Amino acid sequence: VAALDRLLRTQPNDAPALLELAGLHLGDRRVDEAIALLRRATAVAQDDELAETHLLLARALEDKGDPPEAFRNYEQALRLRPNDRRVLERVVALQLETGLFGAAVESGKRLREQARDDAAAVAADIALAHALTGVRRISEAIDALTDAIVIEGSGGTASSELHAIATQPEHWQRYVAALRKQIGDEPRAMLYLEIARTQHERLADPDAARTTLIEGLRACGDDAGLRFELAHYLRHAHRYAEAVEQQQLVLMDDVVRIETWRSLAQTFDELGQSRARALANAALGVFEVASPSEREDIRTWQPRTEVIRPGALAGDVTSDLHVARDQQAPAAALLAASVEGLAKIRPPDLARWGVGSREKLAPRSDQPLRMLVDRIAALFAVEDYDVYVHALPDRGAFVENTSRPSLLVPAWLAEQSPAQQCFVITQAVVNLARGVFTIDLFTPRELDILLAASARAQVPAFGERVATAEVLDEYARTISRALPRKRRRAHEISAEAYAQLRGPDVSTFVHWVRQSARRIALVVADDLAAGIAQVARAEQLPAKSGIAAVRGSPVVADLMRVWVSKPAMLLRYTSGLLPPAA
Structure with missing residues (x-):
């Protein structure tokens, strides 16, 4: 200046x-x-x-x-x-x-x-x-x-x-x-959402709003926000069953979307399905966000596993709950057809698990764990098995490949709630019924070699990228000689399918089989919190709770998605866990 x-x-x-x-x-x-x-x-x-x-x-x-x-x-x-x-x-x-x-x-x-x-x-x-x-x-x-x-x-x-x-x-x-x-040229979900809201709220044209949301879902790749809004408008139009379908799809995409769980519970309530409403509220309890009325639903919940009729879950009834069902099917079928052969390669040994005749639970006894195993096995039409109680603290229930399958139940299970006992035992029974229980007896690498060898028994020259021809041929001969006549056709079909349509790596296959069993067990046990607690124990999950626990575990998140999914709800209706939908 x-x-x-x-x-x-x-x-x-x-x-x-x-x-x-x-x-x-x-x-x-x-x-x-x-x-x-x-x-x-x-x-x-x-x-x-x-x-x-x-x-x-x-x-x-x-x-x-x-x-x-x-x-x-x-x-x-x-x-x-x-x-x-x-x-x-x-x-x-x-x-x-x-x-x-x-x-x-x-x-x-x-x-x-x-x-x-x-x-x-x-x-x-x-x-x-x-x-x-x-x-x-x-x-x-x-x-x-x-x-x-x-x-x-x-x-x-x-x-x-x-x-x-x-x-x-x-x-x-x-x-x-x-x-x-x-x-x-670049569709954005928020634009479709704003258009739909304007059509619904400003132009009083709910049909146009729903059409816009459907258009947006096609253009934006099933955006969860658009789908949630569509469910809201369907509820507004009293189209409750359609709203439930959309809410289920939202949760498959975003399982920690709390407002969707709450909206789903309200929709079930509007359908007059109080027990289905409580299923959704159970998730809010796991997330630790339940309101007083929602907590009352949770407090008064009683599992109804006992209403499922014997044989109601046999065969393919639960297959819609399998993870990647079609992709795991070839390996699962071949594993089931090879059970007797695998017993020759790895001879069963109950002593390995610390059990003998004293730990065996007699059939038709009044021992609570044996009675529970028998009741659950009957649901899947599994009849021929023995039951033992093992004392291994870090193992759940599993099956040893004896001539008469031996289901080993952990002693610590007696201290758990009935729903938790049901969840643990059902997993083992599911794998026994499917014939895939040997996933618990071999490492993934061993299973990879054995599946390749089993397929090679029917498809020569298969599997040489997995192991040497000498190893594969030796295992193939052992498996083939051990197969009973009744298994031979099933083994031939499954071996050819496995060789042609080989699915994921064996580690992934094992995870899919185990998670499939968890999914089915969760529905059968009819208690979300009990199932999640047992998963946390078995998987040794970090000490988290609420939303953080779900986000931190893909296994738990998947179970939460499946809990009220369309296949799970259909299984509940057909098995009697839920009264028939109106």
């Missing part, structure tokens, strides 16, 4: 110095001094410097509270720079602030014409809409805002402004049209 003062004392008509010093004074809020300098500059500046002088002077006069004089200087700046967007922006803003809406309309149109990028175009459209609103030309204001929305999309300033002034159906129809132009 001192240097500029000295310069102006010797060169009082130096326009650049006058402008620079005025700018410094404006920065220091010394408005009067700045105005005096700028007035001097208007007498000596030329061309661009003169335009800049009028622009600065106009802003200073605005700060001083002299709009008429500010306008006159803006007009001088525009005369010198007719396409200067900065000047037009200030003119429009000042006109709007002072209520000169008619003049602002014309200035706003000029500003829109000068826009060279999207941000400038949106700002100009919004300013023009304000001016048009001021002169009560609402329809034209809506047009200006929809032009901005085509560029900006929903959720921006233009959308908010339109929501503030739109009153007629045609206004909202134009809003929808603008949003549709936004969709373009």
Whole structure:
């Protein structure tokens, strides 16, 4: 400032110095001094410097509270720079602030014409809409805002402004049209969601809203938010069964979406299915977000495993709950057809597990664990087996491959709740019924070699990428010689299928089989919290609870998804766990 003062004392008509010093004074809020300098500059500046002088002077006069004089200087700046967007922006803003809406309309149109990028175009459209609103030309204001929305999309300033002034159906129809132009080649779920909400809430057209959501689901790859909204609208239309289907699909995609669990519980309630409602509320209990009324459902819940009829779960009845059913089927079928052969390769040995005749539970005894095993085995039509109690603290229930299968139950299970006992035992019984129980007797690497060898017994030269031909041939001969006549055709078919349609790596296959058994056991035990507690024990999961526990364990998250899934609910209805749906 001192240097500029000295310069102006010797060169009082130096326009650049006058402008620079005025700018410094404006920065220091010394408005009067700045105005005096700028007035001097208007007498000596030329061309661009003169335009800049009028622009600065106009802003200073605005700060001083002299709009008429500010306008006159803006007009001088525009005369010198007719396409200067900065000047037009200030003119429009000042006109709007002072209520000169008619003049602002014309200035706003000029500003829109000068826009060279999207941000400038949106700002100009919004300013023009304000001016048009001021002169009560609402329809034209809506047009200006929809032009901005085509560029900006929903959720921006233009959308908010339109929501503030739109009153007629045609206004909202134009809003929808603008949003549709936004969709373009890259569909976005939020646009479909906003269109549907506008159609439903503003245009009172629920059918159009549902159609839009379905369109969005096809375009956006089954977005969970769109599907949740569709379920909400289906509930609103009293189409409860369809709403349940959509909610189930949402949970398959996002199992920790709490509002979906709560909405599903409410939908079941609206269907008059109080027990199904309690199933959904049980998940809220696991997430530790249940309300008092939801906790009451959880507190009064009683598992109903005893209502399932013997044989009701036999055969393929539960196969829809298998993980990747079709992909695991070839290996599962071959494993089941090779059981006797595998017993020759690894001779069964009950002593290995610390059990003998004293640990055997006699058939038809009144021992609680034996009675429970018999009851669960009957559900799957499993008849020929022995039961032993083992004392291994880190093992659950599993099956040893004796000539008469031996189901080994852990002693610690007697201390668990009936639902937890059911969950643990059912897993072993499921694998026994499927003939895949040998996954617990071999490592994945051993199973890989043995499955390849078993297939090789029917498909020569198969499996040499798994092990040497000598090893495979030796195992193939052992398995083939051990097969009883009744198994030979099944083994031939399954071996050929395995060789042609070999699925995932064996480690993945083992995980799928175990998780399939957990899924089925969870439904049969009829107690979500009990099942999750046993999984946490068996998998030695970190000490987490609520949502964190589910997010931290893919095994638990999968069980939560399956708990009220369509296959699980269908199994409950057909087995009697739930009363028939209306």
